[in-house]
Amino acid sequence: MIKKLFLLLIIGWATIGLSWAQGVSTGGSYFVELYNGERIYARKLQFKSPVFKQNFFLLDDSLRYAPETVKYFQNQEGYFARVNAGRRFSDFAQREQAGRISTYFVYRMDYNSFSPGIGIGMGRYGMGGYGMGGYGMGGYGYPSQRRVYYFSKEQGPLEPLTYKNLRVALSDNPGSMESLQDYKRGQNIQTGMYIAGAGFIIAGMQQQFRGTSSGSSISPLLLVGAGITLLPQIIKLVKKDKLSEAIDLYNYDPR
Structure with missing residues (x-):
């Protein structure tokens, strides 16, 4: 009888210990994911940059991980992925x-x-x-x-x-490719407008220096050139960006 009670007590403690350990490893909403695929969860995640020492990730004020071993992480600011090799x-x-x-x-x-x-x-x-x-x-x-x-x-x-990289990545979606074509066409038009605006500005400056602006303090060509140069930027403020549209179409397409 005593042996059975002792055995039940051991099993109970083991079950409680296992549950507690699982709660520590998966109870946190933040994590770091290492290059070997291991994901370590935590309730608190910080990036430390001590003076004269190497940077490190600190989880729950106890676990440390070198930045170069981390591929992804999530903290209170959001989800992050490595873009460059390094420790910063x-x-x-x-x-x-x-x-x-x-x-x-x-x-x-x-x-x-x-x-x-x-x-x-x-x-x-x-x-x-x-x-x-x-x-x-x-x-x-x-x-x-x-x-x-x-x-x-x-x-x-x-x-x-970039446009070039997206053309490769989105090539299997006709709708996205159409948006990218519109983007490229718009970029060519904008380039032409910038060149035209610069031409008017140069002509206006020459007119200004020659003093042939018909008594006006500012050459009209300068104003026309400035307006043409600013027009593409104004259009961008009111028109949906075609690169983001191409991405949205690709993400919306069910496969």
Whole structure:
């Protein structure tokens, strides 16, 4: 009888211990996923950058993992995937949109030296494929912050979000390819408008310097050139970006 009670007591303690261990490993909402496929959950996840020491991920104030061993992680800010080899937090990109084509971004700092003006956004994924206009002042040496975009197809490696890369990734979806063609056509039109605007501005400056502007303080050609140059940016503010449209169509298509 005593042996049976002792055996039941041992089994009970083992069951409680196993349940507690499982709660620790899977009870947290945050995690790091290593290159070997192992995923470690935690209730608290921090990225530490101590002075004169190597960076590391700290889970529940006890477990440490070197950044170079981590492929993905999720913390209170969102889901992140590695985009560059290294030990820095900036070597991971934050996911913005999840789907068959998932989009990610990282922040990059630009330092514009003595170029007056304020940075203007260039659409969701920016001119030439990726990147956004700066948040801060765009001139006189002030730094500006922009987003650089990447994408991943079906949990594959991250690639720069460009027209060229998307043409390959979305080639099996006719609707997405049509949106990409519209994007390319729009880019060609914008390039032509920028060239035309620059031509008017140069002609206006020459007219201004020659003093043949009919008594006007500012040459009309300068105003026309500035208007033509700004027009593509204004259109982008009111028109859906074709790159994001191509991605949305691909993610919507059930397969």
